[in-house]
Amino acid sequence: MSIRSQHPASADQIFRALVALKAEPVLDPELRPDGPQEEDRLRLLGSLLAKVELEITAATRLDEGEEADDVAHTLTGWMEQAGPTALEVNVLLNRLQRTALHLIGPGRRGDPPVGRSAAAAAVVTAAGMLSAHLAFEGGETDKTRRALGSTESPIIAILEGMHALRVAIGDAEE
Incomplete structure:
Protein backbone atom coordinates (compact mmCIF):
# COMPACT_ATOMS: atom_id res chain seq x y z
CA MET A 1 0.00 0.00 0.00
CA GLY A 83 -7.44 8.21 12.85
CA PRO A 84 -8.25 4.51 13.06
CA THR A 85 -7.09 3.59 9.56
CA ALA A 86 -4.50 1.40 7.89
CA LEU A 87 -2.33 4.52 7.89
CA GLU A 88 -2.26 4.42 11.71
CA VAL A 89 -0.73 0.94 11.68
CA ASN A 90 1.80 1.97 9.04
CA VAL A 91 2.78 4.95 11.19
CA LEU A 92 3.32 2.55 14.09
CA LEU A 93 5.46 0.27 11.92
CA ASN A 94 7.51 3.25 10.78
CA ARG A 95 7.96 4.37 14.39
CA LEU A 96 9.08 0.89 15.42
CA GLN A 97 11.63 0.79 12.62
CA ARG A 98 13.00 4.23 13.57
CA THR A 99 13.15 3.20 17.22
CA ALA A 100 15.09 0.01 16.44
CA LEU A 101 17.56 1.96 14.32
CA HIS A 102 17.89 4.62 17.00
CA LEU A 103 18.57 1.99 19.66
CA ILE A 104 21.49 0.46 17.81
CA GLY A 105 22.89 3.91 17.16
CA PRO A 106 23.49 4.51 13.47
CA GLY A 107 26.90 6.00 12.87
CA ARG A 108 28.43 4.62 16.07
CA ARG A 109 31.64 2.68 15.76
CA GLY A 110 31.70 -1.00 16.67
CA ASP A 111 28.89 -3.19 17.86
CA PRO A 112 26.17 -1.65 20.00
CA PRO A 113 26.16 -2.60 23.69
CA VAL A 114 24.41 -5.92 24.25
CA GLY A 115 21.47 -4.39 26.13
CA ARG A 116 20.76 -1.84 23.39
CA SER A 117 21.11 -4.53 20.74
CA ALA A 118 18.61 -6.77 22.55
CA ALA A 119 16.23 -3.84 22.97
CA ALA A 120 16.46 -3.11 19.24
CA ALA A 121 15.74 -6.78 18.53
CA ALA A 122 12.65 -6.56 20.73
CA VAL A 123 11.39 -3.60 18.72
CA VAL A 124 12.13 -5.42 15.45
CA THR A 125 10.18 -8.39 16.85
CA ALA A 126 7.22 -6.12 17.60
CA ALA A 127 7.32 -4.70 14.07
CA GLY A 128 7.57 -8.19 12.58
CA MET A 129 4.63 -9.46 14.58
CA LEU A 130 2.56 -6.42 13.62
CA SER A 131 3.43 -7.01 9.97
CA ALA A 132 2.50 -10.68 10.32
CA HIS A 133 -0.82 -9.72 11.91
CA LEU A 134 -1.61 -7.26 9.10
CA ALA A 135 -0.75 -9.86 6.46
CA PHE A 136 -2.91 -12.43 8.24
CA GLU A 137 -5.84 -10.00 8.41
CA GLY A 138 -5.40 -9.37 4.69
CA GLY A 139 -5.52 -13.10 3.96
CA GLU A 140 -1.92 -13.11 2.72
CA THR A 141 -0.66 -16.46 4.00
CA ASP A 142 2.74 -16.36 2.28
CA LYS A 143 3.42 -12.83 3.50
CA THR A 144 2.36 -13.90 7.01
CA ARG A 145 4.82 -16.82 6.87
CA ARG A 146 7.66 -14.54 5.71
CA ALA A 147 6.94 -12.01 8.46
CA LEU A 148 6.85 -14.75 11.10
CA GLY A 149 10.05 -16.28 9.72
CA SER A 150 11.91 -12.96 9.83
CA THR A 151 10.74 -12.44 13.42
CA GLU A 152 12.47 -15.57 14.74
CA SER A 153 16.05 -14.19 14.47
CA PRO A 154 15.37 -11.08 16.58
CA ILE A 155 13.71 -13.26 19.23
CA ILE A 156 16.93 -15.28 19.44
CA ALA A 157 18.91 -12.02 19.69
CA ILE A 158 16.69 -10.89 22.59
CA LEU A 159 17.34 -14.13 24.49
CA GLU A 160 21.09 -13.96 23.80
CA GLY A 161 21.18 -10.34 24.96
CA MET A 162 19.26 -11.15 28.14
CA HIS A 163 21.65 -13.99 28.87
CA ALA A 164 24.71 -11.82 28.20
CA LEU A 165 23.45 -9.19 30.66
CA ARG A 166 22.75 -11.89 33.25
CA VAL A 167 26.32 -13.15 32.79
CA ALA A 168 27.61 -9.57 33.13
CA ILE A 169 25.88 -9.09 36.50
CA GLY A 170 26.85 -12.54 37.74
CA ASP A 171 23.38 -14.12 37.66
CA ALA A 172 24.27 -16.73 35.03
CA GLU A 173 27.25 -18.65 33.75
CA GLU A 174 28.66 -17.94 30.32
Whole structure:
Protein backbone atom coordinates (compact mmCIF):
# COMPACT_ATOMS: atom_id res chain seq x y z
CA MET A 1 0.00 0.00 0.00
CA SER A 2 1.38 3.40 -0.95
CA ILE A 3 0.86 6.11 1.60
CA ARG A 4 0.87 9.74 0.60
CA SER A 5 -0.28 12.72 2.58
CA GLN A 6 -3.31 14.41 1.07
CA HIS A 7 -1.76 17.79 1.83
CA PRO A 8 2.01 17.30 2.19
CA ALA A 9 3.88 20.07 3.96
CA SER A 10 6.60 21.75 1.95
CA ALA A 11 10.17 22.08 3.19
CA ASP A 12 9.51 25.78 3.78
CA GLN A 13 6.39 25.10 5.86
CA ILE A 14 8.24 22.55 7.97
CA PHE A 15 11.15 24.95 8.42
CA ARG A 16 8.71 27.70 9.53
CA ALA A 17 7.20 25.29 12.07
CA LEU A 18 10.69 24.62 13.42
CA VAL A 19 11.36 28.38 13.60
CA ALA A 20 8.11 28.83 15.56
CA LEU A 21 9.29 26.14 17.99
CA LYS A 22 12.76 27.75 18.19
CA ALA A 23 14.30 24.56 16.82
CA GLU A 24 15.30 25.39 13.26
CA PRO A 25 18.48 23.75 12.01
CA VAL A 26 21.25 26.04 10.79
CA LEU A 27 21.38 26.01 7.01
CA ASP A 28 24.60 26.92 5.23
CA PRO A 29 23.80 30.20 3.42
CA GLU A 30 26.25 29.33 0.64
CA LEU A 31 24.52 26.01 -0.05
CA ARG A 32 21.00 27.27 0.67
CA PRO A 33 20.90 30.99 -0.20
CA ASP A 34 17.14 30.73 -0.81
CA GLY A 35 16.44 28.81 2.40
CA PRO A 36 15.37 25.18 2.70
CA GLN A 37 14.86 23.18 -0.48
CA GLU A 38 12.55 20.23 -1.13
CA GLU A 39 15.50 17.82 -0.85
CA ASP A 40 15.80 19.00 2.79
CA ARG A 41 12.19 17.98 3.52
CA LEU A 42 12.85 14.61 5.18
CA ARG A 43 15.70 15.99 7.30
CA LEU A 44 13.45 18.86 8.39
CA LEU A 45 10.60 16.45 9.15
CA GLY A 46 13.03 14.42 11.27
CA SER A 47 14.02 17.59 13.15
CA LEU A 48 10.37 18.48 13.69
CA LEU A 49 9.60 14.96 14.86
CA ALA A 50 12.51 15.09 17.33
CA LYS A 51 11.38 18.47 18.69
CA VAL A 52 7.80 17.25 19.14
CA GLU A 53 8.91 13.99 20.76
CA LEU A 54 11.22 15.88 23.13
CA GLU A 55 8.37 18.25 24.06
CA ILE A 56 6.00 15.32 24.67
CA THR A 57 8.60 13.49 26.73
CA ALA A 58 9.24 16.55 28.89
CA ALA A 59 5.48 17.06 29.37
CA THR A 60 4.60 13.44 30.14
CA ARG A 61 7.51 12.30 32.32
CA LEU A 62 5.86 10.14 34.96
CA ASP A 63 7.24 9.64 38.43
CA GLU A 64 6.38 6.43 40.24
CA GLY A 65 2.76 6.40 41.36
CA GLU A 66 1.58 9.20 39.03
CA GLU A 67 -1.37 8.79 36.72
CA ALA A 68 -0.81 8.43 33.00
CA ASP A 69 -3.46 11.03 32.04
CA ASP A 70 -0.90 13.20 30.21
CA VAL A 71 0.15 10.27 28.05
CA ALA A 72 -3.51 9.45 27.36
CA HIS A 73 -4.19 13.06 26.29
CA THR A 74 -1.19 12.94 23.97
CA LEU A 75 -2.42 9.69 22.46
CA THR A 76 -5.90 11.18 22.01
CA GLY A 77 -4.41 14.08 20.05
CA TRP A 78 -2.38 11.63 17.98
CA MET A 79 -5.46 9.54 17.21
CA GLU A 80 -7.40 12.66 16.18
CA GLN A 81 -4.73 13.30 13.53
CA ALA A 82 -4.00 9.73 12.42
CA GLY A 83 -7.44 8.21 12.85
CA PRO A 84 -8.25 4.51 13.06
CA THR A 85 -7.09 3.59 9.56
CA ALA A 86 -4.50 1.40 7.89
CA LEU A 87 -2.33 4.52 7.89
CA GLU A 88 -2.26 4.42 11.71
CA VAL A 89 -0.73 0.94 11.68
CA ASN A 90 1.80 1.97 9.04
CA VAL A 91 2.78 4.95 11.19
CA LEU A 92 3.32 2.55 14.09
CA LEU A 93 5.46 0.27 11.92
CA ASN A 94 7.51 3.25 10.78
CA ARG A 95 7.96 4.37 14.39
CA LEU A 96 9.08 0.89 15.42
CA GLN A 97 11.63 0.79 12.62
CA ARG A 98 13.00 4.23 13.57
CA THR A 99 13.15 3.20 17.22
CA ALA A 100 15.09 0.01 16.44
CA LEU A 101 17.56 1.96 14.32
CA HIS A 102 17.89 4.62 17.00
CA LEU A 103 18.57 1.99 19.66
CA ILE A 104 21.49 0.46 17.81
CA GLY A 105 22.89 3.91 17.16
CA PRO A 106 23.49 4.51 13.47
CA GLY A 107 26.90 6.00 12.87
CA ARG A 108 28.43 4.62 16.07
CA ARG A 109 31.64 2.68 15.76
CA GLY A 110 31.70 -1.00 16.67
CA ASP A 111 28.89 -3.19 17.86
CA PRO A 112 26.17 -1.65 20.00
CA PRO A 113 26.16 -2.60 23.69
CA VAL A 114 24.41 -5.92 24.25
CA GLY A 115 21.47 -4.39 26.13
CA ARG A 116 20.76 -1.84 23.39
CA SER A 117 21.11 -4.53 20.74
CA ALA A 118 18.61 -6.77 22.55
CA ALA A 119 16.23 -3.84 22.97
CA ALA A 120 16.46 -3.11 19.24
CA ALA A 121 15.74 -6.78 18.53
CA ALA A 122 12.65 -6.56 20.73
CA VAL A 123 11.39 -3.60 18.72
CA VAL A 124 12.13 -5.42 15.45
CA THR A 125 10.18 -8.39 16.85
CA ALA A 126 7.22 -6.12 17.60
CA ALA A 127 7.32 -4.70 14.07
CA GLY A 128 7.57 -8.19 12.58
CA MET A 129 4.63 -9.46 14.58
CA LEU A 130 2.56 -6.42 13.62
CA SER A 131 3.43 -7.01 9.97
CA ALA A 132 2.50 -10.68 10.32
CA HIS A 133 -0.82 -9.72 11.91
CA LEU A 134 -1.61 -7.26 9.10
CA ALA A 135 -0.75 -9.86 6.46
CA PHE A 136 -2.91 -12.43 8.24
CA GLU A 137 -5.84 -10.00 8.41
CA GLY A 138 -5.40 -9.37 4.69
CA GLY A 139 -5.52 -13.10 3.96
CA GLU A 140 -1.92 -13.11 2.72
CA THR A 141 -0.66 -16.46 4.00
CA ASP A 142 2.74 -16.36 2.28
CA LYS A 143 3.42 -12.83 3.50
CA THR A 144 2.36 -13.90 7.01
CA ARG A 145 4.82 -16.82 6.87
CA ARG A 146 7.66 -14.54 5.71
CA ALA A 147 6.94 -12.01 8.46
CA LEU A 148 6.85 -14.75 11.10
CA GLY A 149 10.05 -16.28 9.72
CA SER A 150 11.91 -12.96 9.83
CA THR A 151 10.74 -12.44 13.42
CA GLU A 152 12.47 -15.57 14.74
CA SER A 153 16.05 -14.19 14.47
CA PRO A 154 15.37 -11.08 16.58
CA ILE A 155 13.71 -13.26 19.23
CA ILE A 156 16.93 -15.28 19.44
CA ALA A 157 18.91 -12.02 19.69
CA ILE A 158 16.69 -10.89 22.59
CA LEU A 159 17.34 -14.13 24.49
CA GLU A 160 21.09 -13.96 23.80
CA GLY A 161 21.18 -10.34 24.96
CA MET A 162 19.26 -11.15 28.14
CA HIS A 163 21.65 -13.99 28.87
CA ALA A 164 24.71 -11.82 28.20
CA LEU A 165 23.45 -9.19 30.66
CA ARG A 166 22.75 -11.89 33.25
CA VAL A 167 26.32 -13.15 32.79
CA ALA A 168 27.61 -9.57 33.13
CA ILE A 169 25.88 -9.09 36.50
CA GLY A 170 26.85 -12.54 37.74
CA ASP A 171 23.38 -14.12 37.66
CA ALA A 172 24.27 -16.73 35.03
CA GLU A 173 27.25 -18.65 33.75
CA GLU A 174 28.66 -17.94 30.32
